[in-house]
Amino acid sequence: MLEALLVMALGAVVLGAALGYAAVRFRVEGDPLVEKIDAILPQTQCGQCGFPGCKPYATAIAKGEAEINQCPPGGEEGIHKLADLLGREFKPLSAEHGIEKPKSVAVIDEQACIGCTLCIQACPVDAIVGAAKQMHTIVAKQCTGCELCLPPCPVDCISMQPIGESVESWKWKYPVFKINPTQREAA
Amino acid sequence: MTALQRLFKFNGGVKPAYNKEASTGLPIAVAPTPTLLVIPLHQSIGGPPRPLVKAGERVLKGQRIGDADGNVSSAVHASTSGTVVAVEMRLMPHTSGLSAMCVVIEPDGRNEWIPRQPFDFRSASPAASRDFLRDAGVVGLGGAVFPSHLKLNAGKQGKLDVLVLNGAECEPFITCDDVLMRERPEEIIKGAVIMREMLSAGEVLIGIEDNKPAAIAAMEIAARAANRVAGANVYKVGSVPTRYPAGGAKQLIRVLTGIEVPHGERSTDYGVQCFNVGTAYAIHEAIELGQPLISRIVTVAGNVGQARNYEVLFGTPMKDLVALCAPLPDSDRLIMGGPMMGFRMPGDDVPVVKATNCVLVGSTALFPPPPPEMPCIRCGECAKACPADLQPFEMYWFSRAKIFGKAQEYNLFDCIECGCCAYVCPSRIPLVDYYRFAKSEIWAREVEKEAADVARDRYEFRLLREEREKQEKAAKLAAKTAAGREKAAAALAEAAKPAATPEEDAKKALIAAALERARTEKARVHPENTADLTPEQQAEVTAIEARRAEIREMAKPHLRPDD
Amino acid sequence: MNNSPYFLQPASVQSVMLRVLLALLPGIAVYAWFFGGAVLVQIVLASITALAAEAAMLKARGKPLMMFLGDGSALVTAWLIALTFPPIAPWWLTVIGVLAAIVIAKHLYGGLGQNPFNPAMVAFALMIVAYPSLMSQWSAAGFTDFAPQWNAIFGTRQLDALTMATPLDALRTALHTPEARATVAGVLGNDASFGNIGGKGWEWVAAGYFIGGLYLLQQRIITWHMPAAFLATLFVITGGFALYDPGRFAGPGFHLFTGGAMLGAFFIVTDPVSGCTTPRGKLIFAAGIALLTWIIRTFGAYPDGIAFAVLLMNIAAPLIDMYTQPPVFGHKGKKGGSA
């Protein structure tokens, strides 16, 4: 039975080496949890979650002080990702924090703007350019669509405009093919 | 002798029915000018050009109507003389069925050219030559529409070993390069001469699939003539084995030179660059005749009575073009490109653009809907057929499960979407659809993530700034009065509070409203309406308008064209 | 409406499976010639059971019946079971085996294309663990009397008359019994029922499978990698050990032509779903199976080791695939993959 023992021993060595290699190859670098959560949050900085920005909300989630379903801009997908990351149960978006809206940008009606600078102070990402008594405008690329500039405007000249799909941003849809729909339903 | 000695092979590939004879029987015909040209502004890879014309303006043939937006972009031109009737959103020749900015021109039938001047590229700097080609709107005509001027850059070494001209044209049905090579070989070679000089290239290898003997013969004659002029054997025609996708740029480079250019790297860095023969022709027209790119050869084939190649002005509606070929009554779709990689058009009134090498008329009989998709049995057929040496079934598995990271690990972005895998799959899985889906999801996420990262940085910077300002203010107050200390404390406390609470907003709004009232009270020189202004006011308004325009211009690159 | 490519090669899972069945025919014919009509009875029995089980499972899982039932994959599994089980196995043994393969090994893992283990081999392994003696009673080669075989399958078993251990089994039993002081040559040469190479009849069956295998290669349904690696590995190991001690280790001729080796090399190891798909992976996978097969045949307690060997390598297949991805176009010479 010496052969058998040798063969088995050889097998053990080979497998052990393979496992060891795999362990080195697939090592995961530790990331602070808050950073990971913050990376999932959409960075709209809108405060709808009840925290003054995404990072504080991320901190609260990490500490277990907040639910994962309070961020409307992140939507269902964001909640799914958070649930996956934290190993928690998925929950639908909590209604008291708001609803998921199509992504929009704020647009200032330049004819109506009086140059009060209030919106500049409200914008969490400094996406509004202008100076006192001068017309303001929003840098669409930097606008996160948080809507925080809407309430302060004394003349209500800011409105949200949904970003439509363009030829460049269009996405191929998930391929779906109907196979005999009646029988599919039972699946 | 102009023939090539040694060829290489690429792995994979398939041999679908070629169906090319139908459209090579007749010479190239010039398609008539339609009653209305719809010229999309964005016809190439890169930034969408800015419109240069307004509705009502008269344009000449070859007049620039869209200006390249930055260097990674390419200009567009009026295909004929006429009147701009609109600059508006029109349906694009794109599967999405979305619209984009187009210049709509009503031709006046006079075909009046702009003054055409050949460009003396030999005495101009390389950069100037490239700018000229960018402004002439020359892009790759093989279908990828990559701006040619960007590729005509010899790179770090300042020279190139091999310039490859792609006349392989491996897609079934398409023959536009074939007929161009048969009928206008000298012009193609003239274009190649220009490119070779711009790139300081050593050899020029012209790769043509061996199922096009007429084109090979014509090109060999032209190449021999060019070799005589050059005094050396630099222009060589290589007849490459007929196997789809031999006309993929990377595959052809591999077959002719043995060099494999990895995904995401510039082939210039490997001493080789590849251009379509149609592009060479366009470069010749632009440089030697001063004619910008306003038309191209388009194959009309498929479910038609008489397939043929036409020289078509950009902006010609596809239905006008197809009508010339007697489409059969059961036709149910138009495909731009070939049956392997082409895209279904959202309608038949979309215009012919620079990317349109073929308008394929389809019908259910010609292209039957695929049988239902079965599960993958991991038979490995797709991997054997893949010219990029990928593992398509693994990419499929992860794309289908939406595990995009894994799909990328299996080199999803090396996939050239040639369709070989789907062509051979016994389970009839629309593999490429899954890759297209996964790729566009990954891109979208990438964009989203970038935006989120920018937002995070900007937000953090703002917090920092606010904190600093508040501390400065608090310090000043503290210095001023003893009582100020309390205020400083309050201000500091405020710093910890969220940026905008409703009360605060209300307060600020009140202040602003008060200010506003006071301001209008005091001067009454800033009425909301702009009726009866004094000259000074008028001047001020003009100045403001100018500033506005400036800001708008600044913001423009970040806005969508429709904003 | 679908997107490009609009052209598809006329290929289907069904045609692949049908050609596999076709390729099995020569082997089956020889097998039936030597071992009697029982072989065909088993095939019919297994086929009917497999189709019924497949239909029931498809219905239960709400899958389109006709599309999947017609794909032929259940039949391939059924035939492989019928060919690896003893021809005179009682009917319920085959039925349970097929049910285990179709219901448990195939559909509970997600059906066609999803099963991590080779269904036929799952059935074989399960049954040989549960009914070791029944699974080792082979009909004697050359004894093709149909009535007693029929009785053995469906009625009372009068075994002594028609059963006999397979050459592999006989050899293993003899060598494992210390008192016998048997040698390979002694056992194989001793008995009239053993032919010259792999045991009487067996070598011809193996030759039948070999021809079928060549057909599969010619049809490009399988690639050369797996059969070549399997047979070569088996050849090298057995050859080496037979040189080392011909008394205790049977040589390559015997191992390659007996038991399920040839069937395994072309039809079992090559199952695409549960095996490796990269070229290098296929080589490793098949070589691994050959090695394990030999170990189990030589040192193990079961008459043939292919089933266990295949299942063990099935577990490793995804990992092997992952590490043996061929270099992507343009990435040659660099480190493989993008990791």
Ligand code: SF4
């Ligand atoms: S609700 Fe707004 S502030 Fe809160 S995490 Fe979501 S995007 Fe960020």
Ligand code: SF4
């Ligand atoms: S060809 Fe189709 S069935 Fe075969 S492995 Fe590829 S995807 Fe799977």
Ligand code: SF4
């Ligand atoms: S479509 Fe992509 S994965 Fe499929 S064969 Fe072509 S390159 Fe390979």
